[in-house]
Amino acid sequence: MNWKCFFAMLVRDAHVARRNFFVLILQTFLQPLMFVFIFGRVMVRSGYMPEAYKSLLLPGIMAISMVFTGVWAVAMPLIAEFQFTREIEDRLLAPIEIWWVAIEKVLAGSLQALLAGLVVIPMAWLILRPGVVFSLDSPLTFACVTVLVALFAACGGLALGCSVNQSHIGLMFSMVLTPMIFFGCTYYPWSALNNFPILQKIVLINPLVYASEGLRATLVPQFPHLSLLAVLVALTVFDLLLLATGLRQFRSKAVS
């Protein structure tokens, strides 16, 4: 394993992310913050939503921001670099086994997703205050869940980025990411689906459910949520599954 080379690729990604910082910020935070503003502030102030909804919304928004950032950070460059610009060839020819190039992408994407997740908390708090009640009673569990969510986002990005055609990027958003977000228990807890028993079972195949519920369990445990054990197991399984799929797809794209 050539750590020097791996680290240099990580520095390259950090350098590019820093260069695109402003665009990244807009891309990552604009939509969730508008959502927070409308649902957490406008709807609550006007009485259509109860005050408690503010706190309920926070973990969901954090999950969306993380998943969106991770997927975007890994998938979009890969789609372009494999199919159009071939930019990645420089790194495929670097003196390192090619799967480390994919692992590096996952690591860089996870770090970005983590950053996005951690930035959302203070930003949402600023918009929503007063009235947000969240706790960090178990920082270790919170850290575990957050890292697993970040990895899920980046591994998902790898799997999508190496499977989707450039011409199908729009479809990827409308067919994969949007349904995932709406059926991902982001804007409501899983228990809110009690009256829709079939749907409640079906959404369990959506990894975002575990991300939102896991963050809910650690940030706002006063609301009903899935058990933490189920969340940790499910996220780990999804992470490994997506990573394996992603690496296989990456290999088939990288070598003809």
Add this chain to the structure above:
Amino acid sequence: MVGIRTQDLRKVYTSSPPFAAGGGFGGSASAGKRGKQPKTEIVALSGLTLEISSGEVFGLLGPNGAGKSTTVGILTTRVRPTGGQAWIGQHEVWKEQVPVKRLIGVVAQRPNLDFSLTAREILLFHGAYFGLDSVQRTKRAGELLERFKLSDRADQMVRGFSGGMMQRLSIARAMMHDPKVLFLDEPSAGLDPQTRLLLWEIIREYNESGKTILLTTHNMEEADALCHRLVIIDHGRAIALGTPAKLKSSVPGGFLLRLRFGRQSPDLLEQLRALNGVREVRANDQNGADLYADRGGSLIRDIATLASAGNVDLQDVHISEPSLENLFLHHTGRSLRE
């Protein structure tokens, strides 16, 4: 010192070949319609054996789809061979990829620069991937930018670069870690004549420092000017190998006269064969003939006389002097540019 060897290299694509491999079709498989038909198999290489000495400038010459880029792809770890073996120095390419990648520098046919970086950053990061320390990287990047006449644009994003500038930067990048073997896939395609000359000079200079260079081209002039030896490949097979001079002298007579008549006349072709200085006559399409001879223009009068005596209309004559192009035509019956 590091040379290159391949042993009975074969490659069959079951999906369309990658960009770099030109999307060409070799072998007998047909392109077929897309859809429910079984997977189309495209034979890109069928048993290529080469031995390239260290310190040599070696050329792969052939038309589009001959298997040039696939050969480069296999030798640079980017294409998995279907059969056979390849070595860079002592390392078998498919099995020891990392040591191989340390030894080689690669310039792909299509520009594949990192568009998120400036020209200088591209060189610096490339150096970092190969473990150069920051002092070495900065020094080497500066030298290369100077050598390739890119210093004034060094700190601009490469997105706005012209094709020629991108090509120069690609080559500079490939040289950044001072590889023992340099692969150049169609290095001067799309370059203006001035830049091409600069490039040739740099390639010669790099070779003089003891490096092995493998380049692909379908430009005869380039092969002639740069290569110590070259192989002509077609349909994934080597059809001729040697120094440019030796290859050219292997064409019967050297001169090629491509003739077109109003109608086909076997009698006329027989008479042409008997002309003084004519070595070989081959009918090409319906009404044409390729005539190999040891003289050129001075044959025209005799050909015209024979044609009019046989009541055949001589419509077109094209004379070419001894060249690799003729050699290719002689071996394949097709022009390199077809």
